[in-house]
Amino acid sequence: MKRxxxxxxxxxxxxxxxxxxxxxxxxxxxxxxxxLYNGPIGDGGWTYMxxxxxxxxxxxxxxxxxxxxxxxxxxxxxxxAMENFIRNGAKLIFATSFGYMDYVQEAAGRHQDTIFMHCSxxxxxxxxxxxxxxxxxxxxxxxxxxxSMTKKNVIGFVAAHxxxxxIRALNAFALGARHANPNVKIKVVWLFSWIDPGKEKEAAKxxxxxxxxxxxxxxxxxxxxxAAEEAGVYVIGYNNDMSKYAPTKHLTAPIWNWGAVxxxxxxxxxxxxxxxxxxxxxxxxxxxxIAPYGKDVPESVKELVESERQRIVSxxxxxxxxxxxxxQGKVRVEKGQKLTDQDLISMNWLVEGVEGELPK
Amino acid sequence: MELIVPILAAAxxxxxxxxxxxxxxxxxxxSGVLNLGLEGIMLIGAYVGFIVTYNTGSxxxxxxxxxxxxxxxxxxxxxxxxxxxxxxxxxxLAMTMFGTGVSSLLGRGYVGETIAGLQAVALPGxxxxxxxxxxxxxxxxMVYISYLLVxxxxxxxxxxxFGLMIRAVGDxxxxxxxxxxxxxxxxxxxxxxxxxxxxxxxxxxxxxxxHMWVDLxxxxxxxxxxxxxxxxxxxxxxxxxxxxxxxxxEALQMRIQAGGTTVPAxxxxxxxxxxxxxxxxxISVFKGRGRMLGAPSALGLPFYREERE
Numbered sequence: 246m247k248r249x250x251x252x253x254x255x256x257x258x259x260x261x262x263x264x265x266x267x268x269x270x271x272x273x274x275x276x277x278x279x280x281l282y283n284g285p286i287g288d289g290g291w292t293y294m295x296x297x298x299x300x301x302x303x304x305x306x307x308x309x310x311x312x313x314x315x316x317x318x319x320x321x322x323x324x325x326a327m328e329n330f331i332r333n334g335a336k337l338i339f340a341t342s343f344g345y346m347d348y349v350q351e352a353a354g355r356h357q358d359t360i361f362m363h364c365s366x367x368x369x370x371x372x373x374x375x376x377x378x379x380x381x382x383x384x385x386x387x388x389x390x391x392x393s394m395t396k397k398n399v400i401g402f403v404a405a406h407x408x409x410x411x412i413r414a415l416n417a418f419a420l421g422a423r424h425a426n427p428n429v430k431i432k433v434v435w436l437f438s439w440i441d442p443g444k445e446k447e448a449a450k451x452x453x454x455x456x457x458x459x460x461x462x463x464x465x466x467x468x469x470x471x472a473a474e475e476a477g478v479y480v481i482g483y484n485n486d487m488s489k490y491a492p493t494k495h496l497t498a499p500i501w502n503w504g505a506v507x508x509x510x511x512x513x514x515x516x517x518x519x520x521x522x523x524x525x526x527x528x529x530x531x532x533x534x535i536a537p538y539g540k541d542v543p544e545s546v547k548e549l550v551e552s553e554r555q556r557i558v559s560x561x562x563x564x565x566x567x568x569x570x571x572x573q574g575k576v577r578v579e580k581g582q583k584l585t586d587q588d589l590i591s592m593n594w595l596v597e598g599v600e601g602e603l604p605k
Numbered sequence: 606m607e608l609i610v611p612i613l614a615a616a617x618x619x620x621x622x623x624x625x626x627x628x629x630x631x632x633x634x635x636s637g638v639l640n641l642g643l644e645g646i647m648l649i650g651a652y653v654g655f656i657v658t659y660n661t662g663s664x665x666x667x668x669x670x671x672x673x674x675x676x677x678x679x680x681x682x683x684x685x686x687x688x689x690x691x692x693x694x695x696x697x698l699a700m701t702m703f704g705t706g707v708s709s710l711l712g713r714g715y716v717g718e719t720i721a722g723l724q725a726v727a728l729p730g731x732x733x734x735x736x737x738x739x740x741x742x743x744x745x746x747m748v749y750i751s752y753l754l755v756x757x758x759x760x761x762x763x764x765x766x767f768g769l770m771i772r773a774v775g776d777x778x779x780x781x782x783x784x785x786x787x788x789x790x791x792x793x794x795x796x797x798x799x800x801x802x803x804x805x806x807x808x809x810x811x812x813x814x815x816h817m818w819v820d821l822x823x824x825x826x827x828x829x830x831x832x833x834x835x836x837x838x839x840x841x842x843x844x845x846x847x848x849x850x851x852x853x854x855e856a857l858q859m860r861i862q863a864g865g866t867t868v869p870a871x872x873x874x875x876x877x878x879x880x881x882x883x884x885x886x887x888i889s890v891f892k893g894r895g896r897m898l899g900a901p902s903a904l905g906l907p908f909y910r911e912e913r914e
Contacts, residue, residue, distance in 0.1 A: 285709050287716045287820040316709075401863065434862045437871060441824035442815035447619055448859050454611050455863035466822075467719070468815045490719060490817070600865035 268360060268372075270517025271336055274308035278511060279330035281323060282315045283342035288440060290465035290484040294501040295341045295364075297485075301504030302511050309511060319344025327352040331359055337514050339507065340364060349373060360519055362510055365410075367590075369521045376506045379527030381417035381589070382557050383499030385564040386528075386535050386550050387461065387481045388421020390496050391429075393546040394479050395459045398428045401452025403445055403462040403469050404435050407603050409592045411463045414499075416596045417564050418461050418481075423598045425549060431599045432457055442468035453478055459496070470495055479541070486536035498536040505532045525586065529558045565589065570597040612856045613740040620845075620852030621748050622647075622809040626830035627837065627844040628751075628758050629802030633679075635762060635839060636795035637775035637903040638686055640679070641697025644827025645704020646800055647807030650675050652708040654808025655818040656715060664723040667812045668747070668805060675804020676797040678704070683796040687789050690907035705821065715818045722816035723747060747805075747813050751845075754802075758841040771795050775901030778908040788908045806830070832881040838888065839899035851876075 280299050284292040292315065299311050312333065317326045323345050330338055331352075337360045340349050346366035353361045353373045361373045369375055391400050400422055404411050415433065422429045432455055434448040445464045449472035452460060459479040462469040467490035473480035474491035482488070482498030506524055513519040526532035538547060556562045567578035571594045578584055584592075595603060626643055633640045640646075650671040658667030682700050685691040723745050731742040741752075762768040773781040774791045782788050806826070811818055829851060837843035858873045891898050 285713075285820040287709055287713045289716045289819055293716065432863050432865060434859050437874065438824060440819055440821055442817060442819055442822050443619060443622070443810055443826075444824065444855065446815050447615055447856060448863075450611075450615065451856070451859040451863040454860065457863075466815070466819045467717075467817055471719070471815060471817070489717065601862065604869065604871075 268358075268514065268517060268519050271514060272308070273306050273515050276306075276308070276336055276511070276515060277310045277312065277334045278302065278337045278514075279327075279333075279335035279339070280311070280313040281317055281326055281330075281338065281340045281342075281345060282313060283317060283319055283344065284440075285315045286313075288465055289467070290440075292341070294484055295339075295503050298501075298503030298505075298507045302507045305504075305508045306511055306515070309515075319348075321348065323348045324352050327361075331356050336360060337511065338362070339510075360514060367523075369523060371521060374510070374519075374521040374524065376510075376522075376524035376526070378501060378503075378506075378532040379525060380499060380501070380533050381413050381564050382527045383533040383535050384414045384417035385421040385424075385557075386554060387497055387499050388418040388423075389425045389550050389553060390421075390538075390542060390546055391418070391459045391461055391479075391481055392422030392425030393549065394496060394542070395422075395426065395429060397456055397458045398426065398430060399456045399458065400429055400431045401449070401455065401457030401460045402431055402433045402599075403448045403452065403460065403464050404433055405439050405464050406437060407435055409590060412595065412603070413589055413592045414463045415461075415599065416592065419596050419599050420564060420569070421553075423596075424553070425546075429598060431461075433599060433601055435604055436464060437604075440465050442466040445469050446472045449473060450476070467491075479539075482536065488536070488539065493541075494539070495536075496539045496542055500534055500536050502532055502534055505530055527557070528554060529560070571595060572597050572599050572601075608860075610736060610739050612853065612860055613736075614743070615856035616849045616853030617740060617744060617748060618814070618852065619855055620848035620850075621744075621751050622806045622814065623826055623830050623833060623851060624751050624755070624845055624848035625806030625809060626803045626827060627833045627848055628754060628841055629799040629804075629806065630830055630834045631799075631837065631839050631841060631844060632758060632762075632771070632795050632802065633799030634834060634904055635775045635901055636771045636792045637778060637901050637906065637908070638683070638792050638796050639693040639697060639905040640682055640700070640796065640799065640803075641694060641831060642679075642682055642700025642704060642827075643697075643803050643830050644823055644825070645701035645708075646675055646678055646803045647810070647823045647827045647830075648704045648708040648821070649678055650804030650807025651811045651822060652712045652715075652807075652818060653804070655712075655720065655811035658720045658722065658812050659715065659718060662721070664720075664812045667720075668808050671804045671808030671812075672801040675807075676801040678804070679797050679800025682800070683793050686907065687792045687796070690909065693905050693907070701827070709820045712818050712820065716820070718818070720812070720816045722811075723813045745813050747809055755841050755845045762841065767794075772901070774908075775903055778903050778906075782908075782910065788910075792908075803827075803830070832878055835888070836881045836884050837899075838884065839901065847880075 282292045286296045339362045341364045343365045349363045365377045419431045445468035449469045461481045470480045470487045470491035474494045488495035565584040567582045568580040569578040653674045654667040654671040657670040685696045686693045725745045727743040732738040778788045833847040836847045
């Protein structure tokens with residue numbers, strides 16, 4: 246009696262756990278991988294960098310077929326786009342924007358044998374993994390450069406929308422700048438727009454008029470570097486190396502390297518060792534980095550950045566480690582404490598040294 | 606003064622692309638044709654201006670090409686709305702989608718490229734006046750052309766026979782037809798000319814303002830122009846006022862932010878639309894009393910020859 250119960254129980258476990266076990270290996274020349282983009286590749290920023298990651302996969306795995314759809318709204322339509330990929334034989338789908346989260350769950354529920362990877366979300370399943378990059382680490386390093394290079398102790402920051410991702414970027418940048426130079430103030434202009442080069446340029450000019458002699462940015466186009474070059478102030482780009490827009494004034498830029506996680510995942514799927522992980526990689530894994538330095542960055546600054554990078558890569562320290570005060574003077578992170586990933590994802594306050602309040 | 610001058614100069618700069626588009630739409634609408642495709646045509650203008658400047662190295666040819674391509678694209682709208690008498694609202698929306706899509710598709714290879722573009726030239730003499738000099742006369746050539754254009758469009762509309770024909774066709778096509786004017790020909794002419802100007806407004810963004818091409822870079826300026834036409838009550842002079850007002854609001858709110866104070870930016874960004882709604886109310890009130898202000902009475906209505914009311 247006991248024995249039959251045990252057998253039944255084992256059978257049950259076997260049946261229910263089958264989907265939880267590793268997916269079968271797929272030879273590279275049979276593997277089709279699909280990317281779902283929320284913007285056009287032509288944005289030169291977010292989607293463009295994801296597509297560079299896709300091209301990295303093509304280069305690294307010549308047999309693998311890749312496909313993509315651009316500008317898919319983060320709504321029910323995205324499910325249809327994913328269904329389409331699956332009909333065309335996709336076994337691995339990367340959904341590159343937060344807003345796809347629930348739709349990925351829906352499609353993944355219906356297609357248990359397809360692997361989904363969702364960027365910047367937090368819902369996993371046996372066939373859904375999530376991935377994102379610790380961009381704030383690169384932001385911190387570029388902040389060090391900005392803080393070292395300012396003469397007037399005023400840094401301007403052009404910011405797209407007051408959402409946690411951008412706030413985190415601004416805060417990490419400010420912490421870096423003030424680590425290098427505690428007298429630095431950071432002035433911010435919020436754009437309330439993701440892509441608008443005209444407005445970005447005007448915001449840069451407004452900050453320059455307000456006394457900033459180094460600019461940072463979380464906006465998508467090269468308009469801020471362009472304005473900086475024209476006005477003769479230093480600038481730190483974003484997303485990719487923006488030195489083309491400011492050949493003499495571009496200092497460096499925090500950049501994405503999505504290829505790191507894409508190659509890793511595709512490799513795992515080919516080997517049959519893929520598991521639904523929660524990947525949040527940073528400088529250490531090469532998922533984020535900084536662009537090559539401009540010619541005006543002195544050796545001493547490069548050394549400072551290098552030593553701070555080592556501190557982060559070694560795992561001994563991370564950017565949001567206390568003591569950190571907000572810009573109202575309240576202690577947000579006690580000495581010896583560190584913000585959790587959950588705190589980082591929902592960040593809604595500005596660090597000391599950043600002027601102004603968050604728009605409500 | 607040191608604070609105000611940069612704001613006013615920025616107001617003129619960011620108002621100029623909208624001004625071109627608004628003037629273009631006024632020309633089109635005065636003849637009775639509504640074109641809601643401004644956003645799309647501006648994008649096409651921005652794209653064409655960029656690639657031609659990029660490939661020829663000449664901003665001049667970039668702008669010229671944008672003007673003519675804008676006209677050519679508007680042939681589609683004119684044909685659908687004037688010859689085929691299709692619904693103008695739907696055609697306009699289709700033009701927006703078409704322009705957005707085609708510029709995005711064709712522009713893919715040009716993302717991340719830059720051009721030298723048109724630089725600012727201070728006008729000798731005029732630019733040395735206090736305030737007025739740096740605000741109005743230390744800009745680029747396209748800004749100076751837009752000043753002239755405001756008067757040219759106004760003169761054309763109110764002081765020439767062609768302008769009279771456009772207004773007649775837009776207000777009362779039946780009477781115009783009876784007076785021997787070809788309604789279709791006049792509407793075609795003003796729709797194409799208007800399209801050229803709208804396209805120039807888009808080209809201003811790439812060739813003069815930010816020397817790069819990015820998808821969707823007009824960011825709603827076409828719609829602002831549609832609103833400004835009503836705000837200006839179809840008058841080119843008021844269009845200039847409205848465009849600079851809008852540009853000024855944006856410049857001001859950014860400088861307030863840069864100064865360290867937080868303003869409710871979305872509220873300020875609503876301003877042109879709120880003003881437009883207010884003007885719409887005024888227009889409707891006057892219309893109820895039998896006065897048309899500047900609105901063309903036959904706006905949006907296809908014209909059927911020999912049809913009697």
